[in-house]
Amino acid sequence: MDDGDEMPVREGLGRSLVGAIDDGTKTVRFVIYEAERSAELAAHQLDKTEVQPQEGWYEQDPLEILHHIKVCAESAIDQLTELGYSKDDIVTLGITNQRETTIAWDKYTGEPLHPAIAWNDIRTDSTVDAILAKVPDRNKNYLKNISGLPISPYFSALKMRWLKDNVKAVRRASRDKRLLFGTVDSWIVWNLTGGPHGGLHITDVTNASRTLLMNLETLNWDPMLCRLFGIHRESLPQIRSSSEVYGIVKDGSVLDGIRISGILGNQQSALVGQNCLQAGQAKNTYRSGCFLLYNTGTRRVQSTHGLLTTVAYKLGPNAPAVYALEGSIAVAGGAMKFLRDNLKLIKDVAQDTENIAGQVFSTGDVYFVPALNGLYAPYWRKDARGIICGLTAFTTKNHIIRAALEAVCFQTRDILEAMNKDCGMPLSKLNVDGKMTSNDLLMQLQADLIGIPVLRAHTWDMSALGVAIMAGNSVGVWSCEKWKHHATPTDTFLPTTTDDDRDARYTKWKMAVQRSLGWATTKKSIAMTEERYKLLASIPATVFLMGSFAMLAISTMLKNR
Numbered sequence: 024m025d026d027g028d029e030m031p032v033r034e035g036l037g038r039s040l041v042g043a044i045d046d047g048t049k050t051v052r053f054v055i056y057e058a059e060r061s062a063e064l065a066a067h068q069l070d071k072t073e074v075q076p077q078e079g080w081y082e083q084d085p086l087e088i089l090h091h092i093k094v095c096a097e098s099a100i101d102q103l104t105e106l107g108y109s110k111d112d113i114v115t116l117g118i119t120n121q122r123e124t125t126i127a128w129d130k131y132t133g134e135p136l137h138p139a140i141a142w143n144d145i146r147t148d149s150t151v152d153a154i155l156a157k158v159p160d161r162n163k164n165y166l167k168n169i170s171g172l173p174i175s176p177y178f179s180a181l182k183m184r185w186l187k188d189n190v191k192a193v194r195r196a197s198r199d200k201r202l203l204f205g206t207v208d209s210w211i212v213w214n215l216t217g218g219p220h221g222g223l224h225i226t227d228v229t230n231a232s233r234t235l236l237m238n239l240e241t242l243n244w245d246p247m248l249c250r251l252f253g254i255h256r257e258s259l260p261q262i263r264s265s266s267e268v269y270g271i272v273k274d275g276s277v278l279d280g281i282r283i284s285g286i287l288g289n290q291q292s293a294l295v296g297q298n299c300l301q302a303g304q305a306k307n308t309y310r311s312g313c314f315l316l317y318n319t320g321t322r323r324v325q326s327t328h329g330l331l332t333t334v335a336y337k338l339g340p341n342a343p344a345v346y347a348l349e350g351s352i353a354v355a356g357g358a359m360k361f362l363r364d365n366l367k368l369i370k371d372v373a374q375d376t377e378n379i380a381g382q383v384f385s386t387g388d389v390y391f392v393p394a395l396n397g398l399y400a401p402y403w404r405k406d407a408r409g410i411i412c413g414l415t416a417f418t419t420k421n422h423i424i425r426a427a428l429e430a431v432c433f434q435t436r437d438i439l440e441a442m443n444k445d446c447g448m449p450l451s452k453l454n455v456d457g458k459m460t461s462n463d464l465l466m467q468l469q470a471d472l473i474g475i476p477v478l479r480a481h482t483w484d485m486s487a488l489g490v491a492i493m494a495g496n497s498v499g500v501w502s503c504e505k506w507k508h509h510a511t512p513t514d515t516f517l518p519t520t521t522d523d524d525r526d527a528r529y530t531k532w533k534m535a536v537q538r539s540l541g542w543a544t545t546k547k548s549i550a551m552t553e554e555r556y557k558l559l560a561s562i563p564a565t566v567f568l569m570g571s572f573a574m575l576a577i578s579t580m581l582k583n584r
């Protein structure tokens with residue numbers, strides 16, 4: 024531990040409980056596990072307020088995240104007491120989080136300098152375009168060899184650059200050397216460990232691998248990428264492994280004195296929770312988005328079919344990094360919320376999607392491409408927009424709701440197709456988790472549309488479980504090695520369709536995807552950005568990047584001579 028402070032560390036009273044903070048896009052959860060039996064004992068969750076100040080902009084309140092963690096922890100700990108345990112039985116804490124979402128704050132006051140810019144926010148569209156215009160062949164994979172990622176508004180570096188270009192307080196803090204940047208894990212750890220009074224400014228390799236600033240080989244901030252995006256190393260957190268004792272909580276809350284010993288991005292955490300700790304194992308998590316991760320062991324597989332290369336976990340400071348190929352889908356469960364909140368077709372995302380969609384036997388040839396903020400893997404088309412096509416006089420809302428469920432399944436098939444091409448080894452089954460998987464109809468449709476068995480974990484919340492295992496592993500109360508041999512109970516959904524039927528439906532889906540592409544122009548984003556930040560911006564958002572990219576192009580040219 025590097026903060027050797029006087030706070031007494033909780034060692035437990037022989038009953039080793041592990042707490043997990045799970046900050047998702049829509050909800051914050053606090054879960055308490057008993058390590059010995061790998062059993063969930065108590066949990067509490069709160070919904071978050073998502074602010075959409077403009078089309079395509081998604082913001083969250085960093086202070087609300089901290090508030091929700093406190094309330095959830097208190098409530099879960101109250102439940103513990105009723106079960107005959109004590110809060111002193113919690114020996115360590117893990118933190119898992121929505122990835123890429125970016126926060127800027129003041130090192131000395133702890134004040135957030137802007138709302139968090141969420142991972143699915145596309146305000147940096149025009150910056151991406153400006154970059155691509157300068158890159159040979161407008162190649163969005165130009166930085167993929169170093170970072171594993173395409174140039175996309177999804178990743179944190181673009182959000183940091185936008186904050187520096189458009190928010191006066193961020194620029195001022197940067198000039199005064201008070202600026203700290205971080206993904207949500209960094210924000211949480213810094214605050215839990217003392218904030219302005221010695222808080223640890225750290226992140227783990229999995230979260231860092233989503234910024235577009237980390238070098239996948241060195242597992243450190245890449246000087247060239249930092250220069251390119253104009254992000255100073257001093258404002259970035261230190262990159263640590265996913266499983267080690269980083270420090271102890273000292274924020275005056277009910278968690279005071281507990282060690283923090285695990286950090287993982289939520290999709291990587293679900294990979295661990297799903298027990299995919301060996302190369303060749305994969306899982307798909309269905310929450311607001313949907314993310315399929317395939318463990319490639321210590322090998323960094325470079326995708327040529329639109330997938331990301333990412334760090335899966337690093338089991339300790341001296342352990343090698345384990346990598347994964349990832350297929351990221353931006354809108355999965357989010358489409359159900361869209362049907363509820365925007366189109367008002369349903370009242371309850373869980374019950375209505377299953378019951379109403381179940382009243383028809385097919386979508387009646389209706390396809391819904393939920394490209395609400397563009398399409399992620401394997402297309403990476405930020406100009407795509409949502410479409411519902413194939414409507415006839417016969418179509419009812421039942422067909423549209425069913426098409427929204429099928430869209431999640433077709434997008435998963437898109438990813439599996441890409442993964443098979445990259446790895447050459449088709450999956451023989453799909454392990455799934457996430458709240459959306461409680462929908463039996465969705466699970467059956469998924470098996471029918473991909474043609475392999477779908478194995479649903481009995482515990483839908485694998486993200487919290489995964490990081491709890493990581494945290495427990497580093498203090499010796501839970502063992503990743505043992506976890507590898509743990510048989511996770513599942514429900515199996517078998518395909519009931521023929522290859523021909525499946526392929527015909529998939530061909531139609533691809534036609535629908537084609538129709539969704541190229542719908543959005545970036546002109547609108549530029550106008551919207553300027554409208555809101557006209558008075559604040561002193562330099563056009565892209566000037567800095569252009570200079571940097573010109574430098575990069577020249578240096579690459581020189582290297583290749």
Ligand SMILES: Nc1ncnc2c1ncn2[C@@H]1O[C@H](COP(=O)(O)OP(=O)(O)O)[C@@H](O)[C@H]1O
Nearest residue numbers: 047048049050310311356357359372373459462
């Ligand atoms: N039974 C269900 N059927 C269909 N969609 C569901 C079901 N349960 C949850 N969802 C959708 O899945 C998402 C669940 O996300 P959740 O795990 O709460 O959040 P987060 O994205 O914050 O991790 C929501 O967008 C919700 O609309």
Ligand SMILES: O=P(O)(O)OC[C@H](O)CO
Nearest residue numbers: 047048121122310311312
């Ligand atoms: O909060 P979720 O489950 O939608 O996950 C979001 C992802 O981590 C974004 O990359």
